[in-house]
Amino acid sequence: MTTTHISPDLGNLRRIAAFSSGHEGGNPAGVLITDHAPNDSEMQAIAAEVGYSETAFASPDGEHWRVRYFSPEGEVDFCGHATIALGRALSDLKGPARYDLRINAGDISVASHTDDSGKTLIELQSPPTRSGPAEGTVLAEALALFDLSDEDLDPALPPAIANAGNDHLVLALRQRDRLARMEYDLADGRRLMERHGLTTINLIVAGEDGLFLSRNAFAIGGVLEDPATGAAAAALAGYLRDIDWPLDWSQKEAADAARAEIRIEQGDDMGVPSRLQVSISPEKGAPVAVSGQARDIA
Secondary structure (H helix, E strand, C coil): CCCCCCCCCHHHCEEEEEEEECCECCEEEEEEECCCCCCHHHHHHHHHHHCCCCEEEEEEECCEEEEEEECCCCEECCCHHHHHHHHHHHHHHHCCCEEEEEECCEEEEEEEEECCCCCEEEEEECCCCEEEECCHHHHHHHHHHCCCCHHHECCCCCCEEEECCCEEEEEEECCHHHHHCCCCCHHHHHHHHHHHCCCEEEEEEECCCCEEEEEEEEHHHCEEEECCCHHHHHHHHHHHHHCCCCCCCECCCCCCCCEEEEEEEECHHHCCCEEEEEEECCCCCCCCEEEEEEEECC
8 A cells, every 4th residue: 555644743643552461562553632633545644654453543522532443454443452542542641531432333432440450451342242153155265264174163152253343253263272373365364354344353262261362363454463452352252242151240249230251362472462351241232341451652
């Protein structure tokens, strides 16, 4: 793609790694907060020039912030890690609070809080979730793309299309070593994802005590792999709820506040350790909360 230098002042552009593991790792995102949003071509040019998998653009819109996300290759309706990065930037700019966001996929929110260990976490509330089985052509093409067979798949987690603002193909593998060997052709992956309207292909391995190991192919955005993917994490959580995956529904202070928690470790195979926490209510289809740390990129 040919990039052009654009007119908006980029002095306010922030570079933040979301879902970091302490002072390392995380998925880098650009964040630009302005009084008036650049036009579409300018946002696309900025995203291409920044070069991260996504850049978030935010400007005031009544009581909301209007937010749009662009990858180097095009607009994305929802991006979790860029939302976490935006939450960090808004917290730094305006103070810790809940910020209501209006995105292409609907209305969501982002906020900062301190956990029991004293870490500051940024938490987003996702769009509503939905999921369904992945069968036929899309499954066959995805297996061929990654050189997988039916025997590589975990039968306890059937292939699915999961959505929390975007469609993600979920492929659960039996073995950790098979996840570590994930590779595919970027151009072939992009064509597959364009044909089937996929934002990522989420390869996972289920561990113990609510832990999931993940790798996310993001060929449609021009990126072989994302080190942390909040939108895919939200979609995965909704899928687990839909299939009645055994989750630990802990009871909080109020009788109606039961929540389940899962943890996602992503990016380790890239040398970019990233950690995501997801909190899920029992109501099928309801938004889920995805949280993690965020650090500035020098």
